Amino acid sequence: MTALPTVTSKYELAPRTNDELRAMLPKGSQGGRTIMIDPVSPEFNRGSFCYMGYLLFSAMQDLGCDITILENFCAADVDTIPQVGVDQYLIVLWNHTQIEHVQTLIRFLPRGKCLVFGFYGMIEAQHLPVYQVPASIIQRGMVTYHRNYRFFKQILLSDCDMHLKEFSGQVYPFFTTYGCPRGCNFCPTTLNFPPNSPEGGRIATPLNELFSVLREMLDKDMVGFHFTDEDFYLDMDRTYAVVDWLSKQPEAIEKRMQIITLGERHTVAAFAKRYGWQVLVDAGIKLIEIGLESAEEDLGKDMGKGGIKVCRKIAEECPIHVLWLTMAFYPGETIQSLNKTGAFMKENGLTADELYERVATNGTHGGLGQFCQYYEGFMLDKNGKRISVDNVELEGTVFSRRPLRLMPSFIPYSFQNDVIKGIGRPFEASDDQWFDNYRVDKPVLGQGFMVGKTVKQVVEEQYANPLDGYIAMAVAAKIGVLV
Numbered sequence: 001m002t003a004l005p006t007v008t009s010k011y012e013l014a015p016r017t018n019d020e021l022r023a024m025l026p027k028g029s030q031g032g033r034t035i036m037i038d039p040v041s042p043e044f045n046r047g048s049f050c051y052m053g054y055l056l057f058s059a060m061q062d063l064g065c066d067i068t069i070l071e072n073f074c075a076a077d078v079d080t081i082p083q084v085g086v087d088q089y090l091i092v093l094w095n096h097t098q099i100e101h102v103q104t105l106i107r108f109l110p111r112g113k114c115l116v117f118g119f120y121g122m123i124e125a126q127h128l129p130v131y132q133v134p135a136s137i138i139q140r141g142m143v144t145y146h147r148n149y150r151f152f153k154q155i156l157l158s159d160c161d162m163h164l165k166e167f168s169g170q171v172y173p174f175f176t177t178y179g180c181p182r183g184c185n186f187c188p189t190t191l192n193f194p195p196n197s198p199e200g201g202r203i204a205t206p207l208n209e210l211f212s213v214l215r216e217m218l219d220k221d222m223v224g225f226h227f228t229d230e231d232f233y234l235d236m237d238r239t240y241a242v243v244d245w246l247s248k249q250p251e252a253i254e255k256r257m258q259i260i261t262l263g264e265r266h267t268v269a270a271f272a273k274r275y276g277w278q279v280l281v282d283a284g285i286k287l288i289e290i291g292l293e294s295a296e297e298d299l300g301k302d303m304g305k306g307g308i309k310v311c312r313k314i315a316e317e318c319p320i321h322v323l324w325l326t327m328a329f330y331p332g333e334t335i336q337s338l339n340k341t342g343a344f345m346k347e348n349g350l351t352a353d354e355l356y357e358r359v360a361t362n363g364t365h366g367g368l369g370q371f372c373q374y375y376e377g378f379m380l381d382k383n384g385k386r387i388s389v390d391n392v393e394l395e396g397t398v399f400s401r402r403p404l405r406l407m408p409s410f411i412p413y414s415f416q417n418d419v420i421k422g423i424g425r426p427f428e429a430s431d432d433q434w435f436d437n438y439r440v441d442k443p444v445l446g447q448g449f450m451v452g453k454t455v456k457q458v459v460e461e462q463y464a465n466p467l468d469g470y471i472a473m474a475v476a477a478k479i480g481v482l483v
């Protein structure tokens with residue numbers, strides 16, 4: 001038998017006994033019955049930070065708690081929730097669409113038995129009774145999640161799926177780490193579990209535990225993984241130990257193991273420089289997802305992402321399929337920045353067809369990338385710096401603070417007031433798909449009535465609904481029709 005690698009990470013937490021972990025749970029968990037409620041929400045792609053409910057549920061199951069989960073729950077059905085014999089209700093709150101549900105549940109469920117967890121800035125802003133899930137509980141959830149898939153409606157919550165045509169089969173989400181200390185300016189993950197937290201904004205499962213869980217999964221023929229880590233590549237030596245271990249499992253070859261990973265551009269590049277790409281190929285990694293967000297240099301830096309050079313290098317060298325995640329409408333977005341992002345995607349990204357499949361898999365409309373979303377307690381000032389909503393001086397129009405993916409909640413003035421310089425090319429029939437994805441009408445093109453006008457003027461002239469107009473204009477810029 002080969003010895004297990006002994007690489008450790010500074011993000012591994014001190015081991016805790018079951019009794020110590022039980023003491024970290026809300027007091028109604030001790031011997032009583034818990035009901036977890038995740039209210040319904042139209043936000044489809046909630047990202048990896050929203051797995052906290054599943055992780056908490058898994059940890060509580062593992063610690064012997066009596067817990068039931070009600071997902072996609074509509075508050076109008078509050079009377080169907082058991083009340084007799086229930087000691088506590090743990091309610092999830094991630095986004096604005098859930099606020100009224102949460103308030104209704106707290107009003108009508110037995111007084112003093114509800115605690116809310118999820119996106120803490122929002123919970124605090126709503127003055128709701130909070131349960132801050134401790135990092136050690138999350139860590140226990142990370143290594144027990146795979147035993148609880150059967151309890152969950154969705155299993156895989158993020159928008160990252162085996163969505164490309166060449167892959168098929170079930171993909172199981174799996175955390176080797178949780179959290180990301182990079183601190184990009186738009187990212188809710190890093191805000192909810194910040195780098196200045198006692199754990200440093202990240203949790204890593206010790207390798208011996210990780211390998212025993214992966215072994216358990218492989219033995220059950222689970223060979224499609226989505227490593228849901230925000231940044232799988234951050235701890236390079238540890239990442240190497242994981243992929244090296246995977247590459248030595250017979251399943252990698254015999255059963256065509258298929259793995260998706262997420263990585264931050266600099267850490268992916270640094271990993272490849274130190275260890276090369278081949279070990280990732282050998283481990284069965286079929287797709288690496290990297291947040292490109294914008295190909296415009298300055299905008300990328302404002303976002304906290306850094307420059308584009310490293311993305312180009314990855315695009316040139318990486319033998320594995322890279323999915324570039326993009327975003328529009330961050331403050332500073334212009335027609336030109338969208339042109340640049342679109343050009344990068346055309347050169348290095350997916351075909352429209354593949355992207356559509358991805359979108360269809362998730363049941364959403366869209367395809368050119370999510371739009372920038374703002375969460376309460378997380379707004380930006382004119383310089384793109386985070387400020388409190390109580391002190392907000394917005395650089396644009398807030399259409400809604402609801403963080404619906406693929407629906408812009410904010411159109412920055414930089415885009416609204418950008419002047420159209422010309423028409424890069426006429427529309428082609430194949431462009432229709434992009435507008436269909438977003439359910440918006442194509443702009444009517446005409447040099448005479450577009451060029452020299454601001455985006456806002458043209459939107460006001462062409463669209464009854466300005467939100468539709470801005471989406472359409474952004475799409476047209478990204479595909480190079482507007483310049």
Ligand code: SF4
Nearest residue numbers: 180182183184187230
């Ligand atoms: S690298 Fe990704 S997960 Fe990390 S802070 Fe930036 S956007 Fe968030």
